[in-house]
Amino acid sequence: MAKSAFLKSSIAKKYWMALTGLFLCLFLVGHLIGNLQLFKSGYEGALQFNKYALFMTTNPLIKIMSYVTYISILFHAIDGIYLAIQNKKARPVAYAMNNSSANTSFSSRNMAVLGTLVLFFIATHMINFWAKMKFGTGMPLLVKEIVDPNVGAKQYMLIATPESPQQNVPVQGPVFDNNILKKQPIADIYIDGNKIVNKKNNDVLFEGYKDLHKLTISFFKSKARLFNVIPNEGLVFTIFYVLSMAILGFHLWHGFQSAFQSLGINNKFTPAIKTFGKLFSVIVPILFAIIPVYIHFILK
Numbered sequence: 001m002a003k004s005a006f007l008k009s010s011i012a013k014k015y016w017m018a019l020t021g022l023f024l025c026l027f028l029v030g031h032l033i034g035n036l037q038l039f040k041s042g043y044e045g046a047l048q049f050n051k052y053a054l055f056m057t058t059n060p061l062i063k064i065m066s067y068v069t070y071i072s073i074l075f076h077a078i079d080g081i082y083l084a085i086q087n088k089k090a091r092p093v094a095y096a097m098n099n100s101s102a103n104t105s106f107s108s109r110n111m112a113v114l115g116t117l118v119l120f121f122i123a124t125h126m127i128n129f130w131a132k133m134k135f136g137t138g139m140p141l142l143v144k145e146i147v148d149p150n151v152g153a154k155q156y157m158l159i160a161t162p163e164s165p166q167q168n169v170p171v172q173g174p175v176f177d178n179n180i181l182k183k184q185p186i187a188d189i190y191i192d193g194n195k196i197v198n199k200k201n202n203d204v205l206f207e208g209y210k211d212l213h214k215l216t217i218s219f220f221k222s223k224a225r226l227f228n229v230i231p232n233e234g235l236v237f238t239i240f241y242v243l244s245m246a247i248l249g250f251h252l253w254h255g256f257q258s259a260f261q262s263l264g265i266n267n268k269f270t271p272a273i274k275t276f277g278k279l280f281s282v283i284v285p286i287l288f289a290i291i292p293v294y295i296h297f298i299l300k
């Protein structure tokens with residue numbers, strides 16, 4: 001590629017990296033606020049978090065934002081790797097007078113490595129939470145206690161039935177033997193969001209949520225052996241999350257302010273942007289890291 005064409009394409013790439021990076025910072029704030037609900041304990045806390053998760057996975061606007069997030073992660077990562085390789089090719093020999101640690105920060109010298117580690121974290125994180133929520137068939141369910149009019153006793157109900165008339169049932173699971181639905185002709189019910197309702201009197205027969213709350217708590221509290229070898233996997237995951245958040249912090253330390261530079265924003269607000277970026281890169285990862293630490297060590 002001609003030098004000027006390379007420069008042009010790499011400037012465009014930096015621009016996109018900056019935009020996607022800043023969008024991902026916004027995602028982090030939203031995700032953090034959602035996750036802070038995990039500090040609310042008990043049934044009410046679980047219900048609130050699971051209602052929030054249902055909203056986040058079904059609201060059409062949020063769905064669009066989610067796709068923008070996935071595309072941004074991919075774009076940001078691929079662009080970053082490409083730019084790092086191009087930079088290495090353009091400067092195959094390190095500067096003779098290289099005293100890089102004096103000129104640049106640890107973060108700025110290691111953006112590609114830090115970014116790759118963050119990407120590794122996101123991949124494992126999405127396998128453990130997002131994929132289970134979206135595709136997992138063995139999700140635990142948080143179900144509303146209801147009174148079965150035929151038996152008069154409280155029963156715990158699961159929300160979907162294999163013979164369910166609609167495909168978009170919010171949660172799926174096996175049906176208990178003495179399930180109230182078995183006593184209800186399927187024609188007499190309809191599904192409304194996460195509820196199963198009696199057509200005749202609009203009584204809510206079922207209300208249930210995929211129990212993402214329970215999944216998250218048991219993930220960090222698990223005493224099982226990781227890969228059947230390493231004991232106390234909950235502790236391993238907690239340490240992995242804390243280390244990953246430190247790495248994220250270093251990535252953001254340089255990345256936040258660098259994004260504004262790449263966008264050519266250089267004015268009287270630049271010092272304030274730099275300070276805000278540094279505060280952001282410390283506070284956001286610390287708040288994220290406190291969540292698994294709290295769940296593993298403090299939550300009863």
Ligand code: HEM
Pocket residue numbers: 031035053056057065066069118122125126129130133134212216241248288289291292
């Ligand atoms: C320790 C803190 C964290 C906890 C407890 C946590 C928890 C979760 C949970 C439960 C989900 C599934 C939500 C759903 O599918 O509805 C999720 C999704 C996700 N998380 Fe996290 N998360 C944490 C930190 C992070 C961080 C630091 C990042 C990015 C660097 C991240 C990136 C994502 C992404 C990209 C998704 C998919 C979002 C979507 O589908 O829109 N998470 N997280």
